[in-house]
Amino acid sequence: MPDLKLSALERPDTLKKLAEEKFDLLIIGGGITGAGIALDAVTRGMKVALIEKRDFGWGTSSRSTKLIHGGLRYLKQLEINLVREVGRERAIIHRNAPHIVHPENMLLPIIKQGSLGKRSTSLGLYVYDMLAGVQRKERRVMLTRHETLKLEPLLRDDVVLGGGLYKEYRTDDARLVIEVMKTARKFGAEIVNYTEALEFVYDHGKAVGVEVRDHWDDRTLTIKADKIVNAAGPWVDGLRQLDNSMNGKRLHLTKGVHLVLPYEKFPLKQAVYFDVEDGRMIFAIPRDKITYVGTTDTNYKHEIDSPYVTADDVAYLLKAVNHMFPKAELKPEDVSSSWVGLRPLIHEEGKGPSELSRKDEIFYSKSGVITIAGGKLTGFRKMAERTVDAVAEQLEKEQKRKFKPCKTDRIILAGGKLKGTKEINELIETTITRTGLNKVEARILVEKYGSNTPKILTRFDKLEAKYPNAAQRIIAAEVYYTIEEEMVVHPSDILVRRSGKVYFEREEVETDKPIVMQILADTLGYTEAQQEGLEQELDNDYNKVLAFAK
Ligand code: FAD
Numbered sequence: 001m002p003d004l005k006l007s008a009l010e011r012p013d014t015l016k017k018l019a020e021e022k023f024d025l026l027i028i029g030g031g032i033t034g035a036g037i038a039l040d041a042v043t044r045g046m047k048v049a050l051i052e053k054r055d056f057g058w059g060t061s062s063r064s065t066k067l068i069h070g071g072l073r074y075l076k077q078l079e080i081n082l083v084r085e086v087g088r089e090r091a092i093i094h095r096n097a098p099h100i101v102h103p104e105n106m107l108l109p110i111i112k113q114g115s116l117g118k119r120s121t122s123l124g125l126y127v128y129d130m131l132a133g134v135q136r137k138e139r140r141v142m143l144t145r146h147e148t149l150k151l152e153p154l155l156r157d158d159v160v161l162g163g164g165l166y167k168e169y170r171t172d173d174a175r176l177v178i179e180v181m182k183t184a185r186k187f188g189a190e191i192v193n194y195t196e197a198l199e200f201v202y203d204h205g206k207a208v209g210v211e212v213r214d215h216w217d218d219r220t221l222t223i224k225a226d227k228i229v230n231a232a233g234p235w236v237d238g239l240r241q242l243d244n245s246m247n248g249k250r251l252h253l254t255k256g257v258h259l260v261l262p263y264e265k266f267p268l269k270q271a272v273y274f275d276v277e278d279g280r281m282i283f284a285i286p287r288d289k290i291t292y293v294g295t296t297d298t299n300y301k302h303e304i305d306s307p308y309v310t311a312d313d314v315a316y317l318l319k320a321v322n323h324m325f326p327k328a329e330l331k332p333e334d335v336s337s338s339w340v341g342l343r344p345l346i347h348e349e350g351k352g353p354s355e356l357s358r359k360d361e362i363f364y365s366k367s368g369v370i371t372i373a374g375g376k377l378t379g380f381r382k383m384a385e386r387t388v389d390a391v392a393e394q395l396e397k398e399q400k401r402k403f404k405p406c407k408t409d410r411i412i413l414a415g416g417k418l419k420g421t422k423e424i425n426e427l428i429e430t431t432i433t434r435t436g437l438n439k440v441e442a443r444i445l446v447e448k449y450g451s452n453t454p455k456i457l458t459r460f461d462k463l464e465a466k467y468p469n470a471a472q473r474i475i476a477a478e479v480y481y482t483i484e485e486e487m488v489v490h491p492s493d494i495l496v497r498r499s500g501k502v503y504f505e506r507e508e509v510e511t512d513k514p515i516v517m518q519i520l521a522d523t524l525g526y527t528e529a530q531q532e533g534l535e536q537e538l539d540n541d542y543n544k545v546l547a548f549a550k
Pocket of ligand 1: 028029030031032033034051052053054055056057058059060061062063064065066067068069195196197198231232233234235239254255256257295340341342343344374375376377378379
């Protein structure tokens, strides 16, 4: 098999192929849904193309709570099949991408007048473990009041009655998208970012292609395909409108905000999922140098491209945190960053944001366009399987061809060739020895690139003369790698999504920025105008996470 890479340097070749060849399947949307479909379809033997109008994961898929989870709250809503499916999926994703999916204990405090008592929590977590097929050693443990407060001393001690400790899986959503995308590329999918679907092209009423705009090279082209899947997340209804197929169900967007707090301001020892006074529940999750909290869940009817955090969102989350962790005494000025995403849920008459099902659904249009909507990051592989089953069935009928069954449960994702914690720890040790990074920094690097970390280290060695400073040399190595293997084109691609530094390591953005700009400009040949515009985009991304609308 040729060593195919998702390289920004190969964009012109990819676009040439997209313009000249015909595909079995064209996917619109480069979030987790589109990425999963591309991987599933290409590994069944289809000729696949995928376009993303901004950067991979730029939409909702980089702005989630970053958990691969069984969805405890769906158990409360009696969505048994959903809990079962996503619960089982966790284990598969963890096995196939051990560098970005990590099991972690989650504490569910039982509080006076909370939504769940001791018995119901114990029973609920037991049922959850059974449905999700959780291994015996990872099953829930019930804690006394004393044990709960010992585990998390910041919890308010006047209301805690006890707790339940269960397993969740922490992830990096944007990196999960990119690893799935890289894997799909490895198997031959033609994938490109900054390319937007503008119009469908029809022949006798059937959609046979899409007119697209390549925003990078500023040109328009047509991509021809037998099947077109609309996997545009919150934007799917916009594309359905273009296709005149907005009949029946529609999306219901809800907004979710997360706040980032410096670890010293909110030094949580343990991830906690806790009750809010209005009956909702939110997460507080320590992660390296910060703790993040979220999420809100409110109806959203404004511009989809640029949702924003309001001062009310900040007040709501801080009030909830201060109520449960009064010693933290958090104020709006303590917030160091934030992100906001839109859930592409399916509308159900009379239901409020938190009551809407997180199930996915496929819509078929008369023109043949297939839309996949709803769902969760966690269920992406099964969503892809169902969508590609539908595509395969149609192609088999129409073209008398036969495709292989889904096998993505057995495909190790890019960076995932690591056998368990032992090998991950060895890689962390090697990284420390070769770079001089401290343990936390080395772990952050390994959890980003997994079994591809040695490629960064090789590049690091080669750059010694040019960047004598080790911290600068590391980011330089990452920029080269992500241009060549993760289609990084804009500085925000690496500093916001590939590395998450704008959210989690803001002090490094300042020092990394000149290096990132220089290497990108030299390697990709930025014009002066591009350089100025892209630097502005990065500055906006950097500043907007602290701009809270009144
Ligand atoms: P998106 O990620 O939005 O991708 C769609 C893409 O299509 C976008 O990148 C967009 O740019 C592109 N696009 C749009 N129009 C066009 C066009 N015309 N041409 C080309 N491209 C186009 N799920 C979990 O499992 N765990 C969680 O912890 C979790 N937490 C969440 C917290 C919040 C606040 C939110 C909002 C969601 C959360 N979810 C979680 C749900 C999960 O994030 C989403 O279900 C998932 O990311 C949706 O992915 P998607 O690919 O369908 O949409």
